[in-house]
Amino acid sequence: MNQIPTLNKSLTISIFNKDANKQTNADTKYLIQLGCNNYVVSTATKNLIEILLIEPKELITLSELYHAHFQEHLNSNEILQLIEQYIPKSLLEGAPAVPAKTPFTISRIVLSPSMVEFLSSKLTWLFKPLVALFLVSIFSTIHGYALINEFNLSTNSWNDTNVYLFLLVMLFSFFVHEFGHATACRNFDCNHGGIGVGLYLIFPVFFADVTSAWRLSKYQRAVIDLGGLYFQAILLIFIDLIALHLNSALCAKLSTVITFTMLYTLNPFLKFDGYWLLSDLSGETNLHRKMRTTIRSIVSQAFKLSSLSNILLKNSKLILAYSALSIAFIIYCINFLFNEFKYIYSELPLKLELWLNNYTLATDNTFSKFTLAIDLIGIFIWPLLLCTFLLFAIKKLMSLIIFEPKEPT
Structure with a gap:
């Protein structure tokens, strides 16, 4: 006798991309969250999940509920096949918890969530629209002028002390970048995790755990995607001013290299900020998987x-x-x-x-x-x-x- 699967009662369902007003009901995507795992599913899959949450005891009841939701008659075996095909096993009652997927080979949290929350809550005012517009305008003006004059600024002597200080400030800029993501998350009253270090492919990276941002609208997620670059831009205002005022070769070099790293994170082909920004603004999830499927089909x-x-x-x-x-x-x-x-x-x-x-x-x-x-x-x-x-x-x-x-x- 076929048994009807039972879902974990802790899962939550919410509309994905809440601001996508022009979508039809059939086009609407839903976010299923359970623990640290998130699934973006179609309306049909969401309806299937809601049917299972009612906990039908008999197969005939399952068929009746399916007909009520989909206006389509399927026998119980066909419905169970759909459940098997489209419902992730991790959502079932009693299924072992699935560890959160991470792109890092190794990783470690270095700043606890509570510490990040304490610090980020003091800086959410930086994301007020007028404040952000003012700071971005200041950055664009000063940084543009500094980059034009970078060759003149770099003519000063360079010594070993510069190298060590350069590396320290670069590490600090990476931390500032991740702190920007966390602060943007806090600005929308969205929980976040800690800040850590890891290894992505061969690249040492800092990272901020902002997984909970999935429940926000796509424009709010885009702000979080850009939050790291925004905080680095604020840091560059001070570095550029020092470079221009003191004619500092160190600060000129920092300005140039930090700018390069900012542009590099916009690379959408690796899972950096550019990838998530493109995914969030377009509403397309699993870009890498869809790209692979498309390339295989074309080939x-x-x-x-x-x-x-x-x-x-x-x-x-x-x-x-x-x-x-x-x-x-x-x-x-x-x-x-x-x-x-x-x-x-x-x-x-x-x-x-x-x-x-x-x-x-x-x-x-x-x-x-x-x-x-x-x-x-x-x-x-x-x-x-x-x-x-x-x-x-x-x-x-x-x-x-x-x-x-x-x-x-």
Whole structure:
């Protein structure tokens, strides 16, 4: 006898993109939340979940409820097949808690949620529209002028002290970025987690846990997406003023590099701010998965023009554009890796030969050996990082493009 699944009573249902007034009921997406997991589902899947929440005891009752919701007659076995296909197993009563998905290889919280809440609650006034408009205007004026004069500012002497201070301020700017996300979240009375550090592919990153922002409107989520860049822009106002006033090479370098990192986070092909901003403003979820499906379909039907035209018509312009740009980004990465490995192939033997000569001529004192050890690490660190990135890239291409990923929706 077929058993009707029972759902976890703790799950919540809310409309996704509350401000999408022009959508029809059939087009409306819903957010299902349970613990730290979020699922964006169609109206049909939401109705199926609501039927199960009523807890029908008999299969005939299940069929009657389905007909009442969908105005369609299906037998109980067909309904159970739909439940099996569309309802995530993690929503069932008694199912083990699914750990939150994270893009990080390793991660650790360094600032607790309570501490972040205490600090962020003092700065929500920065997100008042007039205040934000004023600060962005000040930033645009000062930063634009500073960037134009960056070459003149960078002519001052550079020493080891600058390097260490540069690294400290860069780390602080990354923390400020994540604190901006958390403060934007707090501005909308939305709970957030702590701030931590992690490793994304080969990139060390700070991160802020703003998972609860899924329940907000898409424009509120967009503000949270941009909150990190906004706080970095405020930091740059002070750095630019010091650079201009003191003719500081350090601050000029900081201004340039922080600007680059800000632009880099807008890259929509990695799951940085640009990806989430594009996803939130467009209302399209799982951009990577939809892009992979589209690319596979286009590749498989490349020589069947009629089938190819159907694929192009079925997908939104955003998904098609995103897929095309993703292909271009992959080609760029392949070209970048090829050129880098080509350079390493030609230069690495020369560097090792020079290092061996220095090792032969070096004295036996501890300082000389330590310096040579640091030099050897410096020779291999970039090739090793590139090899690590290449392995991650191959793994991603194999698992995400060639093979269909299994995801519940």
